[in-house]
Amino acid sequence: MTTYVYGIARGEVPDLGDRLLGIGDPPLPVRALNEGELAAIVSDCPPELKPRRRDLLAHQHVLTEVSDSRAVLPMRFGSVSSSDDDVRSVLAEHADRYQDQLNRLTDRVEYNVKAVHDEDSVLHQVLAEEPELRMMAEANRAAGGGTYEDRVRFGELMAGAVRAREVRDAKLVEEALAPTAEDVRPGPESGGWFVSLSLLLGKDAADPLLSAAAELERAHPWLKLRINGPLPPYSFVES
Amino acid sequence: MTTVVPAQQSRGGGGSSGLYDVLELILDRGLVIDAFIRVSLVGIEILKIDIRIVVASVDTYLRFAEACNRLDLESGPNKSPGLPEVVEGITENGARAKTKGALSGAGDTVSKAAQSVADAIRPSEEDEEEEPRRRRPARKAAPRKSEESS
Numbered sequence: 250m251t252t253y254v255y256g257i258a259r260g261e262v263p264d265l266g267d268r269l270l271g272i273g274d275p276p277l278p279v280r281a282l283n284e285g286e287l288a289a290i291v292s293d294c295p296p297e298l299k300p301r302r303r304d305l306l307a308h309q310h311v312l313t314e315v316s317d318s319r320a321v322l323p324m325r326f327g328s329v330s331s332s333d334d335d336v337r338s339v340l341a342e343h344a345d346r347y348q349d350q351l352n353r354l355t356d357r358v359e360y361n362v363k364a365v366h367d368e369d370s371v372l373h374q375v376l377a378e379e380p381e382l383r384m385m386a387e388a389n390r391a392a393g394g395g396t397y398e399d400r401v402r403f404g405e406l407m408a409g410a411v412r413a414r415e416v417r418d419a420k421l422v423e424e425a426l427a428p429t430a431e432d433v434r435p436g437p438e439s440g441g442w443f444v445s446l447s448l449l450l451g452k453d454a455a456d457p458l459l460s461a462a463a464e465l466e467r468a469h470p471w472l473k474l475r476i477n478g479p480l481p482p483y484s485f486v487e488s
Numbered sequence: 489m490t491t492v493v494p495a496q497q498s499r500g501g502g503g504s505s506g507l508y509d510v511l512e513l514i515l516d517r518g519l520v521i522d523a524f525i526r527v528s529l530v531g532i533e534i535l536k537i538d539i540r541i542v543v544a545s546v547d548t549y550l551r552f553a554e555a556c557n558r559l560d561l562e563s564g565p566n567k568s569p570g571l572p573e574v575v576e577g578i579t580e581n582g583a584r585a586k587t588k589g590a591l592s593g594a595g596d597t598v599s600k601a602a603q604s605v606a607d608a609i610r611p612s613e614e615d616e617e618e619e620p621r622r623r624r625p626a627r628k629a630a631p632r633k634s635e636e637s638s
Binding site (some may be wrong): 302325326327328338339343363372395400404405421436480488 | 507509510511512513514515517518519520521523524525526527546548549550551552553554555556557561590
């Protein structure tokens with residue numbers, strides 16, 4: 250039986266009983282492997298573990314529950330060890346390193362912020378700020394939409410102009426929100442938003458971030474922000 | 489609008505509301521320990537599609553051109569469109585309704601790509617409640633790529 254590892258917590262974690270359920274279908278009970286001053290939060294690993302939605306949520310849920318009462322280093326999803334004993338020996342071997350990180354992350358949470366543009370606003374902005382594009386738009390319209398080549402060329406320029414505003418606004422978002430956090434890391438590159446930032450905040454210290462985000466949206470109404478948190482500090486652990 | 493999705497949620501349907509936005513953190517961040525193996529994340533690399541690649545497609549260019557064609561240009565020059573009252577002003581309403589599309593189209597492409605990831609990562613989860621965005625019929629990112637090169 251292999252062991253699935255959710256995270257590494259500080260201090261002795263008492264028997265979790267059947268209180269906390271983890272990955273698997275049906276969900277497997279979560280237990281703690283205590284080793285010195287550290288505890289690995291684990292469960293059995295179901296056969297054929299895949300990143301299913303249910304299991305991703307379970308991973309997240311277990312970390313959230315445990316980190317309510319103690320500092321936890323979240324593992325990346327899908328970390329599996331061949332046995333409980335192997336997990337214990339990893340804890341023993343690298344205890345100092347994990348303790349250092351736990352000290353740094355005690356009472357800290359991660360907030361992730363993603364920004365998108367309001368579609369109409371940014372197109373209007375481009376046409377108003379760039380006379381050449383505006384003239385092309387007018388010429389195309391006068392020509393009943395323009396030829397295929399005209400439209401592709403114009404659309405490419407528009408896409409470039411929109412992209413330039415994404416770069417500009419990504420900087421704007423970071424400059425506005427970073428001062429509210431103890432640390433900032435860029436989120437993983439992905440699609441669906443033009444900037445993703447992870448911020449490290451003190452527990453119960455999110456108000457400045459939320460205020461800054463609200464102010465940013467008020468001052469720049471073409472920006473839409475999505476804030477997720479509090480999260481386990483995924484982006485602030487050092488492997 | 490700023491939305492805060494608290495992580496402390498029940499494991500019911502409500503718990504999945506923020507998953508899309510934290511997916512890449514759970515999969516791509518967090519502690520990695522060499523002594524542990526990691527499960528194979530088949531399909532997850534699709535998530536890493538760079539939005540710039542999606543935007544830089546002929547398909548997207550044409551949509552931008554089309555959207556601008558429909559925009560109410562008269563509302564533009566004398567006003568600063570950066571201001572909300574202008575962009576959302578009365579004169580714009582008709583145009584707004586019609587021009588939904590260029591950017592949302594681009595975003596659509598991306599969310600479709602992300603969606604195929606979502607599909608890939610939960611192959612047997614039909615019993616679970618779906619988020620609205622995932623109710624749309626799945627369209628793959630792959631055909632989009634062929635259009636880029638055309």
